[in-house]
Amino acid sequence: MPLVRIELHPGRTAQQKTDCARAVVEAIVKHLGTTPAATQVIFVDVDKADWLTGDKIPPATPGG
Amino acid sequence: MPLVRIELHPGRTAQQKTDCARAVVEAIVKHLGTTPAATQVIFVDVDKADWLTGDKIPPATPGG
Amino acid sequence: MPLVRIELHPGRTAQQKTDCARAVVEAIVKHLGTTPAATQVIFVDVDKADWLTGDKIPPATPGG
Amino acid sequence: MPLVRIELHPGRTAQQKTDCARAVVEAIVKHLGTTPAATQVIFVDVDKADWLTGDKIPPATPGG
Amino acid sequence: MPLVRIELHPGRTAQQKTDCARAVVEAIVKHLGTTPAATQVIFVDVDKADWLTGDKIPPATPGG
């Protein structure tokens, strides 16, 4: 512990994810009083088409 | 909030997911007293081979 | 399948959750072509203090 | 219920996952007092590049 | 890795969970080719009122 899961849109490079994970681990170690070895970060890509916000969903098409 | 995550087998079209999300958001706004803007829906496809129900798993093969 | 997980702030009654789940299941059965028996809904209460949006986090206090 | 989610690195065969799920269901039925029919297992592959442990993240490159 | 998450109804003792986790880890180590040290198990209690299956939800009450 802690276990960090970051869901995001696809398109980031492995380098971006690594840099992000490093900074996230630093933030967690600093503020939650744990160690890097105990901190895991998992990235989960979610396609834009699979992630909808209620007020941005187009209205139903007639007969749809 | 709220955050809705729907895990399902692959095969639905983007249109089906959009229509489903719209109806799910309506249901949530109506019954939980929130707004569409505050409601997110995330779809996660799970392959059939990765989703097993205990009584449908075939018995181990001899020597397996 | 499908499996629906709804994270929300605490405070809804069991009746509200049941009504919401019923409407969500109807939406999913209609749009994803599945059955009520195959559709599960899990509600997860998340305290407001545990759910933070980036632009609503107060700035760090001096020395904090 | 229960619902079991197993996140792992890619590379296991469907047979390995099926054998694993069977054994996991047996363990759960035995120790938690439930039935195979009520127990689901979902496998989620997570690429190695998307799963980082804090003490194994390489240091930032200069200027990175 | 692997990371196992088991959602279940409340009521199991810590001993039951420990025994279950031990057996689940054994199953995973045997079938997925990993080590106990690399395998984590997280139990998440979900109240029965928060876990609904579509065909078991009572119909809406009139005016509900």
Added chain:
Amino acid sequence: MPLVRIELHPGRTAQQKTDCARAVVEAIVKHLGTTPAATQVIFVDVDKADWLTGDKIPPATPGG
């Protein structure tokens, strides 16, 4: 998006979580090219008794 979920042992204060979330959001905005408004952080407390690592589970008691 992005959505960050941090599972951790109980015991952190609301202030610690807020400070942690602020730093995590900064890390994500910097490295993933998004905005604070689009970034949510959810903390989930997991009791120590519910979070087991395979090599730290005590052996079964005789007859257990």
